[in-house]
Amino acid sequence: MESEGEPKKGKSKTPKKPKESDLKQKSPAEFFAENKNIAGFDNPGKCLYTTVRELVENSLDSAESISELPVVEVTIEEIGKSKFNSMIGLVDRERVDAELYDDFETQKAREKRLAKEARAQELQAKNAALGKKFKEPSATKGVKGRGDASFYRVTCKDNGRGMPHDDIPNMFGRVLSGTKYGLKQTRGKFGLGAKMALIWSKMSTGLPIEISSSMGGQNFTSFCRLDIDIHKNIPHVHLHEKRENKDRWHGAEIQVVIEGNWTTYRSKILHYMRQMAVITPYAQFLFKFISDTADKNVTIRFARRTDVMPPVPVETKHHPSSVDLLLIKRLIAETSKQTLLQFLQHEFVNIGKALAERLIGEMGPEFSPKMPVKSLTSQQIVRINQLFRQAKFDDPSGDCLSPAGEYNLRLGIIKELHPDMVATYSGSAQVFEGHPFIVEAGVSVGGKDVKQGLNIFRFANRIPLLFEQGGDVVTRTAMKRINWSSYKINQAQDKIGVFVSIVSTKIPFKGTGKEYIGDDISEIATAVKSAIKQCCLQLKSKIVKKMQAREQQERKRNLSKYIPDATNAVYDVLKEISQFHASKKRRYEEADADILSKVRSRSITKDTLKEMLSQYVEKVDYEMALEYATQSGVNEEPKENIYIQALEAGYNFIELHSSNFIFRLIQ
Numbered sequence: 001m002e003s004e005g006e007p008k009k010g011k012s013k014t015p016k017k018p019k020e021s022d023l024k025q026k027s028p029a030e031f032f033a034e035n036k037n038i039a040g041f042d043n044p045g046k047c048l049y050t051t052v053r054e055l056v057e058n059s060l061d062s063a064e065s066i067s068e069l070p071v072v073e074v075t076i077e078e079i080g081k082s083k084f085n086s087m088i089g090l091v092d093r094e095r096v097d098a099e100l101y102d103d104f105e106t107q108k109a110r111e112k113r114l115a116k117e118a119r120a121q122e123l124q125a126k127n128a129a130l131g132k133k134f135k136e137p138s139a140t141k142g143v144k145g146r147g148d149a150s151f152y153r154v155t156c157k158d159n160g161r162g163m164p165h166d167d168i169p170n171m172f173g174r175v176l177s178g179t180k181y182g183l184k185q186t187r188g189k190f191g192l193g194a195k196m197a198l199i200w201s202k203m204s205t206g207l208p209i210e211i212s213s214s215m216g217g218q219n220f221t222s223f224c225r226l227d228i229d230i231h232k233n234i235p236h237v238h239l240h241e242k243r244e245n246k247d248r249w250h251g252a253e254i255q256v257v258i259e260g261n262w263t264t265y266r267s268k269i270l271h272y273m274r275q276m277a278v279i280t281p282y283a284q285f286l287f288k289f290i291s292d293t294a295d296k297n298v299t300i301r302f303a304r305r306t307d308v309m310p311p312v313p314v315e316t317k318h319h320p321s322s323v324d325l326l327l328i329k330r331l332i333a334e335t336s337k338q339t340l341l342q343f344l345q346h347e348f349v350n351i352g353k354a355l356a357e358r359l360i361g362e363m364g365p366e367f368s369p370k371m372p373v374k375s376l377t378s379q380q381i382v383r384i385n386q387l388f389r390q391a392k393f394d395d396p397s398g399d400c401l402s403p404a405g406e407y408n409l410r411l412g413i414i415k416e417l418h419p420d421m422v423a424t425y426s427g428s429a430q431v432f433e434g435h436p437f438i439v440e441a442g443v444s445v446g447g448k449d450v451k452q453g454l455n456i457f458r459f460a461n462r463i464p465l466l467f468e469q470g471g472d473v474v475t476r477t478a479m480k481r482i483n484w485s486s487y488k489i490n491q492a493q494d495k496i497g498v499f500v501s502i503v504s505t506k507i508p509f510k511g512t513g514k515e516y517i518g519d520d521i522s523e524i525a526t527a528v529k530s531a532i533k534q535c536c537l538q539l540k541s542k543i544v545k546k547m548q549a550r551e552q553q554e555r556k557r558n559l560s561k562y563i564p565d566a567t568n569a570v571y572d573v574l575k576e577i578s579q580f581h582a583s584k585k586r587r588y589e590e591a592d593a594d595i596l597s598k599v600r601s602r603s604i605t606k607d608t609l610k611e612m613l614s615q616y617v618e619k620v621d622y623e624m625a626l627e628y629a630t631q632s633g634v635n636e637e638p639k640e641n642i643y644i645q646a647l648e649a650g651y652n653f654i655e656l657h658s659s660n661f662i663f664r665l666i667q
């Protein structure tokens with residue numbers, strides 16, 4: 001072994017300078033700028049999508065927090081390269097050295113591409129003339145390099161609470177700052193989304209964010225233009241002033257200019273808006289996409305469909321089984337309560353006075369109800385934590401939560417899918433790690449423009465989740481843990497809609513991008529499965545009834561089909577026998593004789609028989625349907641053969657009894 005300071009053989013003999021430490025620190029802003037994908041900012045298209053959703057979700061949280069029916073306007077304005085350059089004071093320059101560019105094409109390659117495009121256009125025109133559907137050729141296909149960036153001004157305006165003038169810079173210019181860290185069901189949680197939009201604008205356009213805001217009753221609006229000092233994670237304010245608020249407007253308007261990609265994320269953004277309108281039917285949304293090319297413009301108004309807003313979620317306290325050492329220490333530092341007894345009683349849910357006293361008794365002799373809570377030592381806090389983990393507490397109630405409600409869910413499903421049948425279910429509050437949660441589900445079958453198989457719609461705290469479907473607890477449950485066929489639903493062929501909405505004081509998203517809920521929390525997985533199954537059970541009885549109705553119709557059709565042939569056969573036989581009877585070759589008595597003479601005098605004709613048989617089928621069908629309705633299955637119907645025999649046959653018979661008929665078999 002070589003000793004440390006000893007120079008190695010054959011290597012420089014000059015002693016090595018002690019290496020400076022590699023240790024570096026990063027600010028949260030730097031970290032998220034470098035790892036923006038974990039916040040849903042993966043590529044320009046996704047950044048445009050996530051920016052829209054972060055702003056919309058903030059607007060909804062804000063309006064709902066003051067019980068105001070939300071009115072949200074989102075505008076995405078495409079900014080051409082020249083306009084963008086003039087915005088940042090850059091002079092447009094023509095390309096001089098064409099071959100320098102990644103998308104450079106030789107004359108030959110260009111001719112080849114144009115010829116191919118012409119052929120595709122020709123085919124498209126031909127298909128259009130024949131009324132055939134065709135896939136639009138992708139505009140970017142085959143283009144080399146990253147191409148020109150596209151820029152967009154995203155504006156989101158709401159009628160919400162607004163923000164206190166002095167808080168605005170920190171709310172938008174300091175990563176991990178927000179007002180939603182409490183235990184409350186909100187869409188926002190991390191104090192990150194709006195800042196990520198700003199970080200992306202800084203990374204892609206270098207332009208600041210602009211915020212206008214006013215709180216109810218204020219005679220001024222706050223205007224703030226700022227960007228963020230990434231290294232220090234502090235706001236860098238360009239302008240922050242109060243302006244006149246003549247209209248007494250309250251709410252916020254946020255504007256940011258970013259690089260994006262409307263072409264690739266158009267459908268995701270519209271999908272998101274549509275699903276948001278589905279789960280938030282009490283909100284009114286106006287969505288606009290504005291471009292220089294007028295035919296690309298989009299304006300969609302999602303009208304409010306109900307004035308009934310779910311109750312505002314309320315802030316709750318921690319459940320003793322959801323806390324850890326750090327949190328207990330923080331709660332002790334922040335509490336206004338003096339004694340341990342008061343602290344336990346007031347800072348947690350489900351600890352009443354009597355239970356608090358019992359718990360303190362259990363902690364040991366050095367604890368007492370009256371001891372000052374702030375005097376607890378670290379060891380004593382560990383003891384409290386240990387006891388919290390082992391003691392039994394009632395589950396937290398779901399009163400602080402505000403689920404979408406079965407009505408809203410049903411409304412949404414009907415609007416989205418126009419299904420043939422739908423069932424909804426709202427579960428009772430359940431708990432995971434001390435956090436209450438409620439699962440609501442809706443399952444539909446059929447509908448227009450619905451693809452065959454499972455169509456899954458996921459919502460968490462009333463946010464539509466559109467990405468990472470594969471790993472999500474809802475998708476996995478619906479695909480792997482529901483035996484659809486046992487509910488008479490064909491998983492591969494039926495058009496099945498599965499809507500699941502989960503609300504909680506803590507949604508265990510995987511990642512800060514809020515894209516999916518993992519499948520590893522058994523309480524949530526079980527509740528999701530049970531909610532979907534409840535819907536399926538309701539659907540099963542509807543489906544069985546429908547199948548019965550269909551079978552009844554079929555049965556009737558089958559019976560009626562034979563009426564003409566049966567009538568002809570029976571009538572011909574009767575006519576022949578009546579001739580025998582008339583010629584006295586063979587005598588018939590009483591009722592038989594009566595029928596035969598009626599046949600002869602034509603007061604019984606083929607039509608009479610037809611009419612009687614039809615009435616009989618009608619009657620039998622009705623009776624069978626009644627009987628059917630009391631049966632649970634549809635496949636166990638009794639089937640028996642029927643034989644018709646001539647009247648002159650002997651009178652020895654046996655009778656066959658079935659639940660619907662008695663048949664007399666004549667030998």
Ligand SMILES: Nc1ncnc2c1ncn2[C@@H]1O[C@H](COP(=O)(O)OP(=O)(O)OP(=O)(O)O)[C@@H](O)[C@H]1O
Pocket residue numbers: 054058059062158160161162163171172177178179180187188189190191192193194195251252253
């Ligand atoms: N439109 C708005 N109206 C009122 N307040 C807003 C609005 N947008 C943002 N805010 C305030 O700014 C804070 C920071 O917003 P940001 O989007 O960064 O984080 P968040 O919504 O708290 O959490 P998340 O990162 O999970 O979305 C919010 O907590 C809220 O107080």
